Amino acid sequence: MSAGIHTSAPTISHEAAESTFHEVDDRARAIPAIEFQDVVLAFDDKVILDHLSFKVMKGETKIILGGSGGGKSTIIKIVLGLLKPDAGRVLVDGEDVTDYSEDQMMRVRKKIGMVFQEGALFDSLSVYDNVAYRLHEQDVPEEEVEPEVRRMLRFVNLEDAIDKMPIELSGGMRRRVGIARALIGDPKIVLFDEPTAGLDPPTARTICELAMKLRDLEDVSSIFVTHEMNNLYYICSEYAVVDDEGKVNFEREGERLCLINSKVMMMKQGKVIFSGTDEALRRADDAYIQRFLRGH
Amino acid sequence: MNLATRSLFELQETTLLAARAFRGIFRRPRYLAETIDQMDAIGVGSLAIIILTGFFTGGVLTVQTFPTLKSYGAQSQTGYLVAISLVRELGPVLCALMVTGRVGSAISAELGSMVVSQQIDAMRALGTDPIRKLVAPRLIALLVSLPLLTVLADVLGIFGGWVTAVALYSISSSVFVSAVRDGITTDDLIGGVVKPIVFSIIIGTIACRQGLSTEGGTVGVGRSTTRAVVLASIVVIIADYFLAKALQVILGTT
Numbered sequence: 406m407s408a409g410i411h412t413s414a415p416t417i418s419h420e421a422a423e424s425t426f427h428e429v430d431d432r433a434r435a436i437p438a439i440e441f442q443d444v445v446l447a448f449d450d451k452v453i454l455d456h457l458s459f460k461v462m463k464g465e466t467k468i469i470l471g472g473s474g475g476g477k478s479t480i481i482k483i484v485l486g487l488l489k490p491d492a493g494r495v496l497v498d499g500e501d502v503t504d505y506s507e508d509q510m511m512r513v514r515k516k517i518g519m520v521f522q523e524g525a526l527f528d529s530l531s532v533y534d535n536v537a538y539r540l541h542e543q544d545v546p547e548e549e550v551e552p553e554v555r556r557m558l559r560f561v562n563l564e565d566a567i568d569k570m571p572i573e574l575s576g577g578m579r580r581r582v583g584i585a586r587a588l589i590g591d592p593k594i595v596l597f598d599e600p601t602a603g604l605d606p607p608t609a610r611t612i613c614e615l616a617m618k619l620r621d622l623e624d625v626s627s628i629f630v631t632h633e634m635n636n637l638y639y640i641c642s643e644y645a646v647v648d649d650e651g652k653v654n655f656e657r658e659g660e661r662l663c664l665i666n667s668k669v670m671m672m673k674q675g676k677v678i679f680s681g682t683d684e685a686l687r688r689a690d691d692a693y694i695q696r697f698l699r700g701h
Numbered sequence: 702m703n704l705a706t707r708s709l710f711e712l713q714e715t716t717l718l719a720a721r722a723f724r725g726i727f728r729r730p731r732y733l734a735e736t737i738d739q740m741d742a743i744g745v746g747s748l749a750i751i752i753l754t755g756f757f758t759g760g761v762l763t764v765q766t767f768p769t770l771k772s773y774g775a776q777s778q779t780g781y782l783v784a785i786s787l788v789r790e791l792g793p794v795l796c797a798l799m800v801t802g803r804v805g806s807a808i809s810a811e812l813g814s815m816v817v818s819q820q821i822d823a824m825r826a827l828g829t830d831p832i833r834k835l836v837a838p839r840l841i842a843l844l845v846s847l848p849l850l851t852v853l854a855d856v857l858g859i860f861g862g863w864v865t866a867v868a869l870y871s872i873s874s875s876v877f878v879s880a881v882r883d884g885i886t887t888d889d890l891i892g893g894v895v896k897p898i899v900f901s902i903i904i905g906t907i908a909c910r911q912g913l914s915t916e917g918g919t920v921g922v923g924r925s926t927t928r929a930v931v932l933a934s935i936v937v938i939i940a941d942y943f944l945a946k947a948l949q950v951i952l953g954t955t
Binding site for chain 1: 730814818819820822823824825826827828829830
């Protein structure tokens with residue numbers, strides 16, 4: 406269970422208490438997984454990010470909401486070094502990557518998994534080769550690659566599709582293969598760029614469950630860019646637990662647990678107009694936020 | 702950006718791309734399998750059009766030059782003219798233009814599609830340099846394939862000229878072959894190989910640059926493909942002019 410899930414049980418076991426104290430004492434956890442300090446980016450005269458500052462702590466999921474063209478996906482590209490900011494600093498796992506060259510960024514990118522909007526699978530490669538891509542590039546022996554690929558495909562419940570080509574997959578399956586590919590090598594930071602856009606509600610729910618499993622069972626820090634309110638509802642109000650038989654279940658926060666490892670940030674025209682919990686977002690009296698929440 | 706600034710910017714970006722691709726050739730990881738695949742697609746895949754183009758170009762050269770040479774009583778020199786025209790100019794240029802049409806467009810469209818479907822971003826996100834993985838193998842494949850295809854086009858062109866001369870104009874086979882031998886010098890052969898090497902760099906870098914700079918979805922892919930073919934064809938023809946003069950000066954044939 407992630408350290409971000411706060412338990413309100415009256416008594417706790419000795420082991421649990423020890424584990425909690427260890428987590429609290431772990432100073433590395435105090436270093437944000439991702440930090441933006443006063444970041445500015447403009448294309449010609451159009452300002453995309455306007456003095457943006459925020460942090461994503463270890464094990465935390467930051468949901469970034471906002472309309473199209475608000476600069477949400479640009480944030481992800483800056484974290485990966487696919488775009489460079491005009492001003493400000495970007496820190497990944499405490500390391501200032503703002504001025505890193507492409508070669509230096511290659512090393513940083515190994516810590517990060519990225520899930521693209523449409524999956525962005527390589528058309529000419531099978532599902533197996535897509536998921537194994539990062540390991541093949543690192544010349545990992547094939548006998549180590551296959552079990553790892555199968556483990557990741559099992560995580561996204563798609564082991565049967567291992568020999569298929571991307572063209573044979575549905576939109577939801579492509580996203581799930583994209584998630585499996587992003588997770589190979591067990592990155593501690595995962596970036597989701599509108600992973601549920603254009604998907605039917607049950608498939609979108611499956612993608613959100615995968616994000617919750619990563620947060621609660623794998624201690625992954627993530628940025629989840631979306632404009633769909635269902636995503637916010639699922640990720641901020643449910644958590645993943647493993648039962649005695651090893652099966653993953655999703656429970657709603659309430660009397661037993663209160664989720665504190667999911668935060669929301671809302672953007673409008675490159676600026677942060679809200680940052681906090683989902684409950685505070687729903688209470689916000691900003692007209693744009695209320696219209697966004699209501700959908701009209 | 703006005704036209705002059707845009708042209709200079711494109712020149713700068715294309716040159717930088719070529720420099721980074723060549724630097725990538727000498728650094729690890731090396732994509733040998735990818736390079737061999739590209740050689741197959743570019744070299745072997747272009748064989749049919751090069752065979753047809755070479756053969757019929759040689760044939761039509763004989764058809765056009767024989768009557769003129771005959772009026773001067775110099776019809777025995779038909780092989781000489783066909784060989785010189787093919788080895789010095791038509792072989793390298795026609796081959797480069799055919800490869801631009803077939804391969805340059807394919808490279809640009811493939812890379813452009815990868816850009817618009819975010820596959821290039823995904824590649825970078827997964828820690829791979831797309832220039833090393835995609836551009837360098839295509840450039841190496843072109844550098845190896847185009848000179849070989851040009852030699853093939855030259856040989857088949859001379860063969861086409863010989864078939865036409867013997868079959869249509871009843872020129873003796875030995876006369877034609879002897880004229881071909883007289884016509885081709887070592888300098889022509891050097892020029893005939895140097896030119897395709899330069900053309901392959903032009904075609905490869907322009908096609909890759911246009912593909913990688915694609916914007917605007919599937920419409921953008923079409924636009925960049927057209928731009929790649931037009932730009933590479935024009936630059937090949939302009940470069941041919943300067944190369945011809947430079948080779949004359951360097952080889953002392955002025």
